[in-house]
Amino acid sequence: MTTKIGLGIPMPMLAPATATWAVPFAAYYLFLQNRIVYHRLSNRKYLGDSLGEDRSAKDPLYVSTRAQLNFSENIPLALILTLLAELNGADRKYIHYALATLLALRVSHSELGLMRPGSQAPGRAIGYYGTEAVMLTLGGYLGYLVKDYWQFA
Template structure:
């Protein structure tokens, strides 16, 4: 499959599976970011957070959910992208990124936000993310083992 850019020069699609999942990850990140902004405006806390309140402060919880996302997702997308560029089965990339998306949403929505930081979704999201990233890394290592 090829795509045309600029003057209509066809180029092969190099990483369509990773590219497909970039959109929902980006959309969910924008949602997380906007929730932090909403809490900032609601609490009139325009810089930093009220972390002395810990898990009782919605701004702190939303901020941590957003930061957890940005700490984990870019690495997973980079490793998935490298695996895809090096011949990974795109079904595996799609399944892995789909699972990662579900784990990240679970971590924030069923863990951090829903239960003030202590919901079951937090552990599920954390360990699930670790498995996906480690799986992608192992798969990538397998794909380039001869190099």
């Protein structure tokens, strides 16, 4: 697989599986970000992350902000892990499986967990623990891929 850059110079695609999944992750991040903007504009709360005195599951701006922050705390590391794995010979099928699962888990965490009344719906725990499992698996897989580098003669 190649792509053309600049003046049509062929360049090999280095990490197409990771790049493919970066698109829906970016789209979902924009959705999360725009939900915050909606709450800010509709409530005229232009700074801060809470509409009320307390920060609670009843405050839509605070919950929306936490959903976006939880996403942005996890996804960059996951994309770095998959990029490094793919550049070090990972089976792209595994990258696709991992990132598809991770996207579903992050949506579950926010939409079926945090955004539900009380912010304690099952999607929150499923998304959290599932994300931890995917990250651990990606880290382990990356370690496996580069294990020969660490063998001393």
